[in-house]
Amino acid sequence: MTAQLMTGGEVVAHAMAQIDPDVVPVYPITPQTPIIQHFAKLVADGRAATEIVNVESEHSAMSAAIGSALAGARTITATSSQGLALMAEVVYIAAAMRAPVVVAVGNRALSGPINIHCDHSDSMLVRDSGVIQLFAENVQEAYDAMLLAVRLAERSDVLLPVFVCQDGFTITHSAEPVELLDDETVRAFIGDYTLPMPLLDVERPTSKGPFAMPDYYFELRHQQVQAMACALPAIDELGWELARLTGRPFSAIEPYRLDDAERAFICLGSTAGLVKDVVDELRDAGERFGLLRICSFRPFPEAAVADALAGVSEAIVLDRAEAPGARAPLYADVAASLFGADLELRGHVYGLGGRELHPDDVHEIAEGRCGLYVGLRGASWPA
Amino acid sequence: MARLKMLAANEHGTPPLGAGHSLCQGCGIPIVVRTVLDAIPGKKVVVNATGCLEVATTRFPTTAWNVPWMHVAFENAAAVAAGVESAQRALRRRGLAGEEATIVVFAGDGGTYDIGLQALSGALERGHRLVFCCYDNEAYMNTGVQRSGATPFGASTTTSPTGSVGLGKLQERKDMTEIAAAHHVPYVAQATASHWHDLALKAERAAAADGPAFLNVLSDCPVGWGHEPRRFKEILDAAVETRFWPLYEIADGEHRLTYQPQDYVPIDSWLRGQKRFAHLLEPEHAELVRHIQARVDADWERLLAVSS
Numbered sequence: 001m002t003a004q005l006m007t008g009g010e011v012v013a014h015a016m017a018q019i020d021p022d023v024v025p026v027y028p029i030t031p032q033t034p035i036i037q038h039f040a041k042l043v044a045d046g047r048a049a050t051e052i053v054n055v056e057s058e059h060s061a062m063s064a065a066i067g068s069a070l071a072g073a074r075t076i077t078a079t080s081s082q083g084l085a086l087m088a089e090v091v092y093i094a095a096a097m098r099a100p101v102v103v104a105v106g107n108r109a110l111s112g113p114i115n116i117h118c119d120h121s122d123s124m125l126v127r128d129s130g131v132i133q134l135f136a137e138n139v140q141e142a143y144d145a146m147l148l149a150v151r152l153a154e155r156s157d158v159l160l161p162v163f164v165c166q167d168g169f170t171i172t173h174s175a176e177p178v179e180l181l182d183d184e185t186v187r188a189f190i191g192d193y194t195l196p197m198p199l200l201d202v203e204r205p206t207s208k209g210p211f212a213m214p215d216y217y218f219e220l221r222h223q224q225v226q227a228m229a230c231a232l233p234a235i236d237e238l239g240w241e242l243a244r245l246t247g248r249p250f251s252a253i254e255p256y257r258l259d260d261a262e263r264a265f266i267c268l269g270s271t272a273g274l275v276k277d278v279v280d281e282l283r284d285a286g287e288r289f290g291l292l293r294i295c296s297f298r299p300f301p302e303a304a305v306a307d308a309l310a311g312v313s314e315a316i317v318l319d320r321a322e323a324p325g326a327r328a329p330l331y332a333d334v335a336a337s338l339f340g341a342d343l344e345l346r347g348h349v350y351g352l353g354g355r356e357l358h359p360d361d362v363h364e365i366a367e368g369r370c371g372l373y374v375g376l377r378g379a380s381w382p383a
Numbered sequence: 384m385a386r387l388k389m390l391a392a393n394e395h396g397t398p399p400l401g402a403g404h405s406l407c408q409g410c411g412i413p414i415v416v417r418t419v420l421d422a423i424p425g426k427k428v429v430v431n432a433t434g435c436l437e438v439a440t441t442r443f444p445t446t447a448w449n450v451p452w453m454h455v456a457f458e459n460a461a462a463v464a465a466g467v468e469s470a471q472r473a474l475r476r477r478g479l480a481g482e483e484a485t486i487v488v489f490a491g492d493g494g495t496y497d498i499g500l501q502a503l504s505g506a507l508e509r510g511h512r513l514v515f516c517c518y519d520n521e522a523y524m525n526t527g528v529q530r531s532g533a534t535p536f537g538a539s540t541t542t543s544p545t546g547s548v549g550l551g552k553l554q555e556r557k558d559m560t561e562i563a564a565a566h567h568v569p570y571v572a573q574a575t576a577s578h579w580h581d582l583a584l585k586a587e588r589a590a591a592a593d594g595p596a597f598l599n600v601l602s603d604c605p606v607g608w609g610h611e612p613r614r615f616k617e618i619l620d621a622a623v624e625t626r627f628w629p630l631y632e633i634a635d636g637e638h639r640l641t642y643q644p645q646d647y648v649p650i651d652s653w654l655r656g657q658k659r660f661a662h663l664l665e666p667e668h669a670e671l672v673r674h675i676q677a678r679v680d681a682d683w684e685r686l687l688a689v690s691s
Contacts, residue, residue, distance in 0.1 A: 022470060022473035022474060022477070023466065023469045023470050023473050025462075025465070025466055025469070049473075049476070049477070050473070051469045051470075051472055051473040051476075053465060053466065053469050053509065054509070055462060055465070055505055055509075056501060056502070056504065056505030056508075057501065057502075057505070059458070059459060059462070059502070060459060060461075060462035060465070060501075060502050060505055061462075063455055063456070063459035063462035063463045063466065063502065064462045064463065064465045064466030064469065065466060066455050066463060066466065067430065067453065067455070067462070067463035067464060067465065067466025067467040067470065068466035068467065068469055068470040068473075069466075069470075070453065070467075071428075071466065071467045071470035071471060071474075072470060072474060072479075072480070073469070073470030073473050073474055075466075075470070089456060090455065090456060090459065093455055093456060097455070199428060199451045199453055199467060200428065200451065200467070200470065200471055200474070200480055200484065201451070202426045202427075202428065202450070202451055202484055205448065205449060205450050205451045205452070206451060206452075207441050207446035207448050207451075207452045207453075208451075208452065208453040208454070209441075209453055209454035209455050210441035210442065210443040210444075210446060210454070211437060211438050211441050211442050211443060211454075212442075212443040213442065213443075216443045216444065220443070
């Protein structure tokens with residue numbers, strides 16, 4: 001195993017070259033673009049034999065990905081923000097048609113106003129689409145998650161799109177030392193793509209994407225619920241299998257210093273790195289804080305979350321997305337998981353449109369000196 | 384070369400599109416689909432945009448298709464087909480797929496001229512090997528006859544209705560055949576459901592083209608056009624004889640008429656017999672008919688000038 005300094009964009013492109021997918025239909029958008037640029041160069045250099053389809057929109061990227069994946073070809077694409085919003089219609093259909101497409105997402109705020117920096121509003125837009133969403137904490141985990149995602153998507157009891165979400169710029173454009181598996185190990189781990197009943201099997205023709213009326217629609221949709229239920233234990237199973245190769249655990253949740261914690265933060269993505277540092281500082285000061293990082297946002301590991309937080313007296317959810325008119329999405333899911341539990345629960349919204357979260361902010365949250373919206377200026381701005 | 388016997392032979396046993404679908408009597412769509420698929424030799428895979436054809440042939444758990452068929456959404460049939468074609472190319476290169484199947488897309492005029500235009504343009508520009516066949520019945524028929532970019536000037540639809548002041552659609556139709564040709568693809572043709580031999584030959588050439596091919600096929604809709612189902616052939620014939628819908632092809636950039644009407648037939652014989660045009664034939668709207676005739680004449684002259 002070799003350690004290298006790489007950005008999230010580079011490491012995902014490297015993982016893609018090792019996976020060597022048959023088809024990559026893709027359209028550029030910041031901050032995802034480094035992924036497809038680096039991957040295109042790796043293909044141009046003969047490191048992968050992939051058919052790259054430079055489509056004319058993200059809507060067509062996901063449409064072509066569905067066509068390709070269900071034709072019988074291993075398929076990966078990538079997107080961010082408005083691109084994900086544009087493909088949202090077909091993201092739902094990809095899940096419903098059980099197309100095992102892996103999607104590398106560089107999370108970025110949705111317009112408007114237009115903004116290129118990180119928050120999770122793009123992922124939340126397709127929260128209920130039926131796709132699996134894994135959130136990486138750092139560059140290393142973005143790499144690991146890409147490899148796991150291929151296996152997860154293609155399991156015959158799952159067959160769903162898997163989004164590997166990494167925070168835009170914070171991970172996509174930031175270099176960190178990463179350990180990479182060698183190509184043979186990756187190939188052996190991911191294996192061959194064998195889709196049941198591919199479209200290109202002309203001897204046994206299938207009709208894919210039919211029209212379903214009230215007599216069948218409900219049952220067909222419900223199959224996605226069942227696939228998601230299968231995906232949850234599969235993440236941990238595959239995580240263990242991958243950990244035997246990497247030495248790094250991968251699971252639907254990551255508890256950090258939670259065993260004897262009295263109070264716990266809960267968050268997604270790269271913010272966990274910062275919160276871990278603050279937890280260490282608070283621990284040094286004698287405060288029994290911990291962190292529960294949600295690695296699999298969909299399927300949401302409800303029972304594991306409830307179990308992990310069973311001993312705490314206060315849970316503090318940090319959401320990097322807003323849900324105007326309702327509580328923020330991660331808060332809502334944690335609240336549902338903890339319904340009836342004997343603890344205090346509060347939530348904060350932070351970091352929209354790339355607004356930085358500082359350690360001091362997290363300390364203020366810990367001390368209860370912070371409002372619902374972290375760092376939001378009052379009525380006096382912009383003065 | 385396509386012969387009736389060959390087309391009929393392909394209908395024996397398991398025809399590509401079987402019986403049991405629920406398309407209307409007199410609808411041109413199944414004639415277009417069967418003629419095109421029967422005329423193309425070898426293996427075929429069909430990609431279908433949302434529309435009458437999709438709805439009427441695949442109500443779950445039934446299907447009328449005996450060839451591989453896929454539908455994803457309305458506006459993206461060309462992109463889905465591009466994915467299927469790329470998958471086939473990638474798998475064949477790796478030795479994981481056998482004989483090359485022809486990828487045939489069927490979409491209505493909505494899924495081609497309007498909402499599907501961007502995906503189609505992208506697929507044509509990228510050079511995917513596929514046959515995109517538009518069954519153009521000149522309006523959104525599946526949702527109940529709303530105007531589209533293919534609806535001709537003067538036609539009454541449910542969103543361009545006639546009334547005490549309304550005169551139907553008062554904009555020209557897009558020239559989708561020439562839009563496709565402007566992508567410099569190897570083969571583009573205009574055909575109709577009524578001229579089966581002409582359509583079959585064009586489907587064959589489209590499938591043989593080394594790159595994207597586009598077929599724009601005028602296909603009647605008894606409900607939307609307002610004609611008796613049994614009259615579909617004479618109405619489509621009138622579109623050709625009046626030169627409203629010339630039969631021609633553009634192979635490697637060269638225009639060629641594939642049928643030249645012998646006599647000059649005034650546009651009235653196309654407008655007559657379709658309820659969507661009935662208001663135009665009232666004496667007070669003679670000016671509108673003259674406008675349509677002038678457009679048809681000018682388009683024909685332009686086509687003659689560039690055709691061999």
